[in-house]
Structures are given as structure tokens and as C-alpha cells.
Amino acid sequence: MSWEFTLLDALQCIHTPVLDKLMVSVTFLGDAGWFWIALGVLLLFTKKYRKTGILILTALCFSALFANLMLKPLVARERPCWINESVHLLVAMPKDYSFPSGHTQASFASATAIFHVNKKAGVCAFILAVLIAFSRLYLYVHFPTDVLAGIGIGVICGLLAGVVYQEVLKRKIKIKTEKERK
Numbered sequence: 788m789s790w791e792f793t794l795l796d797a798l799q800c801i802h803t804p805v806l807d808k809l810m811v812s813v814t815f816l817g818d819a820g821w822f823w824i825a826l827g828v829l830l831l832f833t834k835k836y837r838k839t840g841i842l843i844l845t846a847l848c849f850s851a852l853f854a855n856l857m858l859k860p861l862v863a864r865e866r867p868c869w870i871n872e873s874v875h876l877l878v879a880m881p882k883d884y885s886f887p888s889g890h891t892q893a894s895f896a897s898a899t900a901i902f903h904v905n906k907k908a909g910v911c912a913f914i915l916a917v918l919i920a921f922s923r924l925y926l927y928v929h930f931p932t933d934v935l936a937g938i939g940i941g942v943i944c945g946l947l948a949g950v951v952y953q954e955v956l957k958r959k960i961k962i963k964t965e966k967e968r969k
Contacts, residue, residue, distance in 0.1 A: 817890030891937030899945020
């Protein structure tokens, strides 16, 4: 863990008022996944983007299940700001455990889901996901390994959403074909 504190402490040296405001704003987009949830719900209302909305929301469900309900309580890792209380936090002290980063996981799950449908939009979503992930380190609320795990698990959740969607689609087509034959 010493290398992780070394990295987090080094990031404290790059703080500026502008970066502080930017990172607080960026991390806010990941709070409880609200931005990604809102985007997913909004996309459900248009036929053209409905698949993307379904994939985002499915990926977020997998993400919440794995991160918040299973891994965080199981691993029960303390946050760096709980251990090193000398760092002035720019956000409210988080009350849940650190591993994995839920902000990062939800962001990468959503970005992967978007990328599955639209590569250009997916690249933009990945850029935002990277910024959100970095903000968690900058703000001293996650260890680097929390963020790395969030990236990996998030991508897996996004891919899993794509697989589940395809399987459901195949079954619907199969049922429709069987009904037409009768």
C-alpha cells in the first residue's frame, strides 16, 4: 500500500484552485451513478437510442450488484482519507468502503455499454470515465488499486450487459420464428 500512498500524496502536489473545482465537478457526475442512470433513462425514450439506454442500465445493475452489494462489504477496505486524516478533503467524507471504486466502475460499465453500440460516443464516454476515475485519486478518496479494479469490473459489467442483451434478442427472435411456423 505504500506505493499507493506515494502516488496519492504526489497528486496532492498538483492541486490548483481550477483543478480542485474541475475534479469536484467531475466526481459529482459519478455520485451514485446519477449521470449514467439519467443518460440511460433518457435514451430509453427514443427508439433510435433505446438499445444504448437498455445496455447502460443493465451494465449499471450488474455494477451495483458486484460493487456495492457484494465486493465493498466483502473486502471492507478502508479509504485512504480514513487512514491519513491530514489531507484536506474537497468533498464530503465517504461513509462506505473503498474497494472497488463505485464511481469508476459505474462509469466504465456505462462507457463500455455505449461503445458496444456507438464507437464514437463510446470513446467520449470513456474519456469522461477516465476523468471520473482520476478525480477519485485526486480527491484522496480511493487507492489506485480501487480505481484499477473499478475499471476492470466496470468493463466486464458493460460487456456482460452486451452478452445478456444479445441472448435475450436471440430468444425473442427464436420465439417469434416458432410462433410464425405454427
